[in-house]
Amino acid sequence: MSDQPGDGDVRLRLKVRQCVYGIAMVYIVLAIGLIILPGLFKRYSLVPDVVATYCFFVIGLASLCTYVNVTWLRRKFPFNWIVSCCSAACLALGTVSxxxxxxxxxxxxxxxxxxxxxxxxxxxxxxxxxxxPTIAYLFLTWFIFVVFSCVLMAAVCVHVPDLIYSYEVATHFVLWQVMCPLIVFQAQVISGYWENLPPILDMPLCSTMLLLDFLACYIFLDSADEVGFEFYYAGQTSNQKFLARSLKSQWDMFVDSK
Structure with a gap:
């Protein structure tokens, strides 16, 4: 039996997804190992390191931007894989630092x-x-996700004994509400739904971008308790009044100085 029309596209999409997600998973597992590693050497103060952070992020982002904008580099094997792996390693090490x-x-x-x-x-x-339409599906899924997550967030926060922990829980939900359209959009691009072919030549780049998503989410969630506390602190009436007085005082000083 001959293949039905479109079977080739389906197989290509499946192949690209498997490769992109598989490579991204390897990157992420290695990044998790690197994040755990400094904690195993508690005798040595390895992190945080400001200089290393700047160096790794500058090198990683610079190489990634170069890789994205130089078309022949993205298409040339094995240079595309080498640059992709180097960028991923620098971004992961920057996160660790x-x-x-x-x-x-x-x-x-x-x-x-x-x-x-x-x-x-x-x-x-x-x-x-x-x-x-692809964009309509994107916004539809985002709307459904936001509504569902808000209901779930409210249900969870009601049963949290301490108000400050409610803000921490809400921080997690807000992050995923923001990340939802970005990650869904990336999946659509990988699947070739934006009037493009599945990016078979850009698989290293797609995997690196998924690693970047993971690292960004990890940094944010690692500080979720601090973010939640800041929102809790800012939400207190006494603190709001104090902030208002401080701003008014600063404004009066600014006006008087003229």
Whole structure:
């Protein structure tokens, strides 16, 4: 029996997804190992290191920007893989350098949350409703996700005993509400739904971008308790009044100085 029309596209999409997600998973697992590593050497103050952070991020982002904008480099094997791996390594090491020593259990728990949510959103972005414009599907899934997550967030926060922990929980939900359209969009591009072929020549780049998503989410969630506390602090009436008085005082000083 001959293949039905479109079977080739389906197989190509599946192949690209498997390669991109597989490579990204390798990058992410190695990054998790690097994040755990400094915590195993507690006798030595390895992190955080400001100089190393700047160096790794500058090198990683510069090489990534060069890689993205130089077309022949993205298409030329094995240079595309070499640059992609170098960028991924620098970004991962930069993330390790900016964080304090991490407990293995904490790293694995946060990483599990990120991987589960990324897998869910990538899965959603891998499908497309019949006769539905890609951008309409993107906003529809985002709307449904926001509504569902808000309901779930409210249900969870009601049962949290301390108000300050409610802000920390809300921080997690807000992050995924923001990341939802980005990750779904990436999945659509990888699947070739934006009037493009599946990016078979840009698989290293797509995998690196997924690693970047993971690292950004990890840094944010690692500080979720601090972010939640700041929102909790700013939400107190007494603190708001104090802030208003401080701003008014600063404004009066600015006006008087003229």
């Amino acid at each position: 900016i964080l304090s020593s991490q407990r293995a259990a904490h790293v694995l728990l946060v990483s599990l949350e990120i991987l589960v949510m990324m897998a869910l959103l990538l899965l959603v972005g891998s499908f497309l409703l019949a006769d539905c």
